Amino acid sequence: MNLDDALAFWYGRIDYERRSPKPGDLKLDRMRSLLRGLGDPHLRIRTVHVAGTKGKGSTSAMLAETLRRAGYRVGLFTSPHLVSVTERMQVNGQPITPAELIARMQDVRPVVEAMTRSGEGNAPTFFEVGTAVGFLHFVCRNVDVAVIEVGLGGRFDSTNVVQPMVSVITSISFDHMAQLGNTLTLIAREKAGIIKPGRPVVATMTAEEARAVVISTAAERGSRLSLIDRDFTGRYLPSTEPLLRPARVAVQTSRSWPPMELALLGEHQAQNAAGVVKTVELLTEQGLTIPDSAVAAGLGQVRWPARMEIMGRRPLVVLDCAHNVASVQAMAETFHHTLPVKGMRRLIFAASADKDVPGMLRVLAPHFDAFTLTRFAENPRSVDPQQLADWLRPQIDGRPMTIVMDAPQAWQQVWEQAKPDDGIGIVGSVFLAGELRNRVLADCQAGHPSQG
DSSP states (O other): OOHHHHHHHHHTTSOTTTOSOOGGGOOSHHHHHHHHHTTOGGGGSOEEEEEOSBSHHHHHHHHHHHHHHTTOOEEEEOSSOSSOGGGGEEETTEEOOHHHHHHHHHHHHHHHHHHHHTOTTOSOOHHHHHHHHHHHHHHHTTOSEEEEEOSSSSTTOTTTTOOOSEEEEOBOOSOOHHHHOSSHHHHHHHHGGGOOTTOOEEEOOOOHHHHHHHHHHHHHTTOOEEEBTTTBEEEEEOOSSTTTSOOEEEEESSSBOOOEEOSSOSTTHHHHHHHHHHHHHHHHHTTOOOOHHHHHHHHHHOOOTTSSEEEEETTEEEEOOOOSHHHHHHHHHHHHHTSOOOSOEEEEEOOBTTSOHHHHHHHHGGGOSEEEEOOOSSOTTBOOHHHHHHHHGGGSTTOOEEEOSSHHHHHHHHHHHOOTTOEEEEESOHHHHHHHHHHHHHHHHHOOGGGO
16 A cells, blocks of 8 residues: 555545535444454543634644653644644654555554445544544554544544543534534533543633533533633733734633743633643643643644744734634634734635634624635635625625635735735635645745835
8 A cells, every 4th residue: 555545545435425424424333343443542542632612723732732841752633634634643743654654544444444344334434534543643653642632523523432531622612513503502512522421621611501511511420620710710911012922821720820921822822721731730630740841831832833823924924724703703803903913904715615604704804904705625615705705795895805716816916915014814714724824834935025
């Protein structure tokens, strides 16, 4: 098997007609059968399990970096990826290599094929295969602990087979409603499904409806719950010069932590960071050695692409993979109120059809002066830019709006039009961020045409 064969087999698990799971597709029996055929690798590693609507990726990245700085070999499993599927499984910040991926796919393939032959409905999905590959990779690399991010929901997500040292649930808001439900109570119930009997859980959501579900679920399962704004807090300390000096967070648990720098932009990162700190305390109770210096380095030096990522400074270019109403709200407020933009604020936007796109556009509209609507090529769920325009037009009071059908061309057009004092925000989908990131980075590093 070569790399092309491995990837073709993996991607062959996707139902290209559906592309997005239906409620009935979400179950764990098939995942457990797959892992049983592989020797249950998920039970041979220590894990931290992270769910949530917003903030779970940032929380996972900060926690993994903290553990790495403490001297541990750390696995990190996340999804989706930006550019390459190898990003989904990392050890100490390094993605799985092509050779390792081929080897792990050779391990997985016979089990997948046997399950597929056994009957309809038994064929593992793309995400199930990827999750199994991740567990195998972490075992083969002898990780000390793995941080496992939930892919979708929690209760029936294929990662929800682990027995974690700590479960973490971040902010809960509306997303994937076709699969998870259309109320915060229903969505929170799915997220709270990662809480394991007798295992501690850290929760950083603030919506009362969601908090009530997590509190009751933790009580039912005898899980010790640490809840933000009840058992610990994180206070955001903004920087007066955000492009030169990072903001800080002051965390209060049973002790007062000294203010620590935040590498990730946005006030919302304070609650994520506070959740990381509380998780660290619970891990130390279970025998891990994590000095305060490792926590400070984990929060202050983590790198997490396409999360309010500053790509260029003149003009200011920010890439963010926010793709639901709550996350674009955080992006827009940070872009508008925190980052210094003296000129026009320009938006490049594309989104998937299974999101609340009109809601996202309503949130973004007040924060930008000019809008470029486009589509990404990597996924067929991309919304037609003409439809985006119909939704956006009533919100912008005649401010300039342009439709560009190709995302790289949209970027090139905005990049060339922007003045050095302008700001460019790119947001709406992880697919848009992944399609544009390398090109945006190259152009920003080469310098704006006005500097020629």
